[in-house]
Structures are given as structure tokens and as C-alpha cells.
Amino acid sequence: MKIKVGFGFDVHQLKEGHPFVLGGVQLAHHSGAFGHSDADVLVHAICDAILGAANLGDIGHHFPNTDERWRGISSLVLLTECVRLLDEEGWALGNVDAMLCLEAPKIKPHIPAMKQHIAEAAGVSVADVSIKATTNETMGFVGRQEGVVAYAVCLIERK
Numbered sequence: 001m002k003i004k005v006g007f008g009f010d011v012h013q014l015k016e017g018h019p020f021v022l023g024g025v026q027l028a029h030h031s032g033a034f035g036h037s038d039a040d041v042l043v044h045a046i047c048d049a050i051l052g053a054a055n056l057g058d059i060g061h062h063f064p065n066t067d068e069r070w071r072g073i074s075s076l077v078l079l080t081e082c083v084r085l086l087d088e089e090g091w092a093l094g095n096v097d098a099m100l101c102l103e104a105p106k107i108k109p110h111i112p113a114m115k116q117h118i119a120e121a122a123g124v125s126v127a128d129v130s131i132k133a134t135t136n137e138t139m140g141f142v143g144r145q146e147g148v149v150a151y152a153v154c155l156i157e158r159k
């Protein structure tokens with residue numbers, strides 16, 4: 001097959017006083033995502049989409065949260081590593097389309113910087129990285145600001 005599609009999903013808890021990193025951007029907010037790495041839910045979903053497209057397993061397989069190497073690391077480093085794994089298998093990343101779901105803070109002003117960070121880490125053009133955001137209309141755990149969710153799809157092409 002010359003092209004393949006991949007899908008990724010991730011969720012992290014939000015906790016008071018934690019840093020909140022999304023797409024490599026540190027957001028000024030009273031709470032932030034909790035996790036082993038920098039808990040960048042957006043980049044994690046994109047990593048899983050990339051790994052999934054090439055049938056390479058998932059992010060937990062390649063970067064287990066029991067491995068001290070990944071503690072507090074920027075998830076953009078993991079993204080670069082995922083694209084390297086893709087390259088080893090003879091695939092190149094085409095484009096990425098991602099969706100964030102959270103109530104606050106407002107994401108729109110940060111989207112250009114997020115696209116820039118992700119494009120650089122993944123070795124693609126900014127034009128090939130789409131990031132969108134929505135709220136959960138105050139419903140459920142996302143609506144209560146207990147967590148943040150991200151979905152991503154990507155296309156990969158045979159080199």
C-alpha cells in the first residue's frame with residue numbers, strides 16, 4: 001500500500017498547580033495535565049496516530065511510563081522519535097489533523113505556535129499540521145475541567 005491512515009487518542013487528568021503543556025506550548029492556567037512525561041495530550045495523540053498508521057504499536061509500548069528516561073521529557077522529543085521509527089520502516093509522514101477537547105483556557109491564540117512546534121518536531125511543513133479545538137459544552141469530565149482529551153489522524157506515504 002502506498003498510503004496509510006492512522007488514528008490516535010489520549011486523555012490526561014488536570015490537577016491544580018501543574019504545568020499545562022499543549023503542542024509544546026506552556027499555557028498560563030491554574031491547573032495542568034498530569035502524567036509521566038510533560039503530559040502533552042495533543043502530541044501524545046499525534047504520536048499514536050503516526051505509530052498506528054505504520055502498525056508499530058502504541059506510545060505506551062515505545063515509551064513506557066516505567067522508564068526513567070521519559071520522566072518529565074518534552075513530548076516533542078517522543079514525536080521526533082516516532083517519525084524516526086516511521087522512516088526506518090520506509091514511510092514518510094504526510095499530514096496530521098488533530099482535535100483538542102477542553103473547557104479552558106482558550107486555545108485559539110496558541111494554535112500557530114503549536115503547529116510550529118509540531119511541524120518542526122515531525123519534520124513536516126506547518127501547512128501539513130492542522131490543530132482544532134472545541135469545548136465539551138460543560139458536560140462530563142472534560143466539562144468539569146477534570147481532564148483534557150485529544151484526537152488525531154495522520155496520513156503516511158511510502159518513500
Ligand SMILES: [Zn+2]
Binds near residue numbers: 044
Ligand atoms: Zn498522554
